[in-house]
Amino acid sequence: MLGVYVHLPFCERKCNYCAFISFTNIQEQEENYVNHLLEEIEQSKNKYFEGKKEKIDTIYLGGGTPSIVKLENIEKILDAIKNNFYLSENNEITIECNPNSLDINKLKFYKKVGINRLSIGVQTLDDKDLKIINRLHTSEQAIDVVRQAREVGFENISVDLLIGLKNQTKENFIKQIEVLKNLGVKHFSCYMIQVENGTKLEQLYNLDKNIILNEDESVDIYEKTADFFNKSEFLRYEISNFAVKGFESKHNYKYWTGENYIGFGMAAHSYINGIRYANPKNFSQYYLGENISKEVLTKKQIIEEHIMLGFRCNNGVNIPFLNSLGYDITQNSDYKFMKEKNIIIEKNDKVYLNPNYYGVNNFIIVKLLP
Numbered sequence: 447m448l449g450v451y452v453h454l455p456f457c458e459r460k461c462n463y464c465a466f467i468s469f470t471n472i473q474e475q476e477e478n479y480v481n482h483l484l485e486e487i488e489q490s491k492n493k494y495f496e497g498k499k500e501k502i503d504t505i506y507l508g509g510g511t512p513s514i515v516k517l518e519n520i521e522k523i524l525d526a527i528k529n530n531f532y533l534s535e536n537n538e539i540t541i542e543c544n545p546n547s548l549d550i551n552k553l554k555f556y557k558k559v560g561i562n563r564l565s566i567g568v569q570t571l572d573d574k575d576l577k578i579i580n581r582l583h584t585s586e587q588a589i590d591v592v593r594q595a596r597e598v599g600f601e602n603i604s605v606d607l608l609i610g611l612k613n614q615t616k617e618n619f620i621k622q623i624e625v626l627k628n629l630g631v632k633h634f635s636c637y638m639i640q641v642e643n644g645t646k647l648e649q650l651y652n653l654d655k656n657i658i659l660n661e662d663e664s665v666d667i668y669e670k671t672a673d674f675f676n677k678s679e680f681l682r683y684e685i686s687n688f689a690v691k692g693f694e695s696k697h698n699y700k701y702w703t704g705e706n707y708i709g710f711g712m713a714a715h716s717y718i719n720g721i722r723y724a725n726p727k728n729f730s731q732y733y734l735g736e737n738i739s740k741e742v743l744t745k746k747q748i749i750e751e752h753i754m755l756g757f758r759c760n761n762g763v764n765i766p767f768l769n770s771l772g773y774d775i776t777q778n779s780d781y782k783f784m785k786e787k788n789i790i791i792e793k794n795d796k797v798y799l800n801p802n803y804y805g806v807n808n809f810i811i812v813k814l815l816p
């Protein structure tokens with residue numbers, strides 16, 4: 447089923463590692479931006495679906511920092527989506543939040559308007575590291591908001607954590623996960639920190655490589671984290687994502703399994719029946735109401751995308767599907783060897799990457815492409 451993504455490109459302050467499209471001028475832009483969003487949602491039926499209301503089962507309010515957007519605007523956006531799509535009863539509605547912009551009243555409001563999943567950017571529970579990466583909150587605030595969210599009745603709470611921060615060790619990282627898990631967090635996204643072009647972190651890194659851990663140290667923490675989750679009730683269902691069964695992100699799973707999704711807002715992407723659309727990355731162009739790009743994927747692109755995404759998550763790669771597009775992956779020169787060495791696992795009509803090799807997935811994927 448179709449999923450809906452809404453990009454809310456506002457942040458109180460830019461974290462030094464982040465290259466996501468977001469701006470700090472919310473006061474100036476919020477009303478104007480939300481009005482354009484509402485219009486874009488309204489027009490989408492005609493633009494993509496010949497005037498028909500499509501059925502959806504996920505809504506993802508991402509950013510930026512959606513939790514700094516006025517509550518009345520969050521409600522307007524959700525109402526517009528509900529008016530223009532059929533929202534299935536068994537839905538997942540997520541909002542991305544920063545710990546410093548949440549409080550009990552906001553949480554209650556989110557619950558009231560139907561939001562049933564929180565994705566909280568905790569990043570780390572080490573206050574020194576939080577300062578280094580320019581976060582606005584403390585570890586105590588992060589713990590408090592998770593507690594409050596549970597009190598308000600949120601069952602489905604996900605937390606983002608960064609691997610590779612300067613003061614991290616595998617021991618203290620796993621302790622942080624235990625603290626959050628004991629508070630009732632059911633889903634963890636653990637990303638290895640990337641030094642992105644044009645970020646403050648890039649400047650700092652160029653002056654001092656020790657601002658973050660090196661790759662070997664980070665991979666070691668990632669592997670130990672995966673071992674830790676493996677021994678608990680959590681399942682690694684994608685390279686960076688771990689969840690208790692039933693708490694996997696339905697919305698993100700659509701990206702990894704090639705399902706259709708529609709994205710609203712600046713820089714948002716859509717993927718509808720083999721066509722990828724991308725919205726402009728600045729306010730003025732977005733307000734003009736045009737997609738900046740529309741790309742009909744070629745067979746080769748669909749094959750490559752299916753392999754890349756399938757080996758990143760537990761959905762795997764569908765062999766007959768690739769055959770139907772003209773690529774017999776089982777005839778690839780490295781396939782037999784990888785299968786014998788148990789690097790990839792063939793089961794029924796599918797082939798999966800052995801989770802022990804998730805850390806080096808890129809090397810393997812490249813070899814199995816056509």
Ligand SMILES: C[S@@+](CC[C@H](N)C(=O)[O-])C[C@H]1O[C@@H](n2cnc3c(N)ncnc32)[C@H](O)[C@@H]1O
Nearest residue numbers: 463464466509510511544567606637638639640
């Ligand atoms: C779009 S951000 C939104 C979440 C929210 N604004 C926050 O920061 O708490 C989604 C997540 O991407 C991750 N992320 C952003 N930049 C990253 C980078 N350079 N390397 C690894 N992960 C990154 C962070 O963990 C962040 O929580």
Ligand code: SF4
Nearest residue numbers: 457460461464509510
């Ligand atoms: S990590 Fe989140 S809060 Fe920080 S700049 Fe990126 S989107 Fe904004």
